[in-house]
Amino acid sequence: MVRGLDDKIFNTIIYIILGLCGLAAVLPILYVVSVSITPFGEVLRNGGFILFPREITFSAYRTLLTESNIPKAFQITVLITVIGTTVNLVLTGLMAYPLSRRNLPGRNFFLLMIVFTLLFSGGLIPTYLVVKSMGLLDSIWAMILPNAVWSFNVLIMKSFFEGLPEELFESARMDGAKEFRILLQIVAPLSVPVLLTVGLFYLVGHWNEFFQAIFYVTDRTLYPLQVVVREILMQSQQPLENAENMMPTQTMQMASVMIASLPVIVIYPFLQKHFTKGMLLGSIKG
């Protein structure tokens, strides 16, 4: 059968291209891993290409974790991530729930207020001046408050709440429940999927925090992980005379890259479903 053969060739080509796409996504990361744990002598011997090193050393990690700013920066990043995500979710949920009540007087005004910020912003400098005048410069709050609510996430959560069955609220209100109780005891448990999705996006945003630190923080002890890793990466931008000196730096650099990305890489596959859902929710809105 000619068709069957055609189909087989067609399928094979598709599988090969897909496999290549998958490899292209993962190989650079594997390479970073292997550079970070391979003694630099072996890297040099193999012309730099090592995916499965014969000898493994964690000395770069040890040095980074004991003799650099990385542990301190790690703490800062964890702190920002935990406090920041909590603040984000509380504020976003508190905004989204009232706005999901279609009969709320002034609802359109508040919605317009949120949507307009998606279209227009005062820009970097005026925002900097606001953060400065609030006295937030050089504090961890400068990396949390200026982006405390993402307009988009309010809209995503709002449309999720709108989809909850009205009867639930009605019967709760009949029983005399206050709105705060309804939000906490009825809405919140039903909204775990959307809280997870929105929360994950906030969380990754905080973990990758870089720019608010660059803009608003000059105190080096408050630098988050990404800023410190970038400093380590910039150290070897200048050309070096001999290659032997350079290799440990590269090992160290890749180890710092791994420390900063490992949490995201490790948790991501388990939560992929929720990320994908968020992406689709968001694009339907937009």
Next chain:
Amino acid sequence: MEANHSLTPAPRIRPSPRSKLIMILTLLWRFKAFYIMLLPGVIYFIIFRYFPMYGVIIAFKDFAILDGITGSSWVNPWYKHFQDFYESPYFSQLLTNTLLISLYKLIWGTLPPIVLAVLLNECRVRWLKSIVQTLTYMPHFLSWVIIFGILLTLFSQNGGLINRWIVEAGGTSIPFLTSTDYFRSILVGSEVWQNLGWGAIIYLAAMAGIDPTLYEAAKVDGASRLRMIWHITLPGIRSIIVLLFVLKLGHLLDAGFDQIYILYNIQVYPVADIIDTWVYRTGLQQLNFSLASAVGLFKSVIGLILVLGANRVAKKWGEGIW
């Protein structure tokens, strides 16, 4: 979205202003819990989103930190900072870089995800499909600092993998990351790498919505898989392709500040410096607040016009599609 005007307003008994006020107040009182919930968020929006919009008036002033926003004196003529920017040698360079990088990213950011989505859609082996999806979505969650690190190990002039190969093969090393010839390709390439899989998600979802009977019918008619892709799959997602493309056009002035700031260096400013990076350096590094705000405002206003225009076009074309 026209408002519904009824031609003949129903005659109504007008309540006295006093009782009307009381009615409104009782109505609002009934919703007080909701307003209390809204309060923290609204305060956030006023302080961090709307105060800066007021603050842009420093684009028309000579801002001095000691005098503050209100106290600083107005410039004469009011458009002085805009004129300075327009007449500076940066103007054409920044605008060219911004638009070119954006356009390259638009083109390269649209086609490959569509191809990947088609391939994933055609893939009949479940496990392969889900592995490829998981792997290709992942780079989206890596920060630009991490990607910068990856680019350094692969492309840097001393110690980068590619250059070590080139030198070993007897060539001379190429400064991929610091040369004006290669930098834009690095920008576009790393962006494609980061967002290839993530960009495919939405097309894949759109393909899932195509009526399966179309494929059945085509199979009966003896159409090949390739013909089915061309005549069923692609037309089926045409509207979403157009829609996303138009919406992205609205963000043409956002060439990717995060990425460029982290990857660029002084050698590549001629091809990589965009409006946003220049605003950052002029404002926060050289402390020329007013000029930087003016340029930022220039970008925000044109951006607003572009986005509104794009939304309009998208809506017009979108009619009948949704």
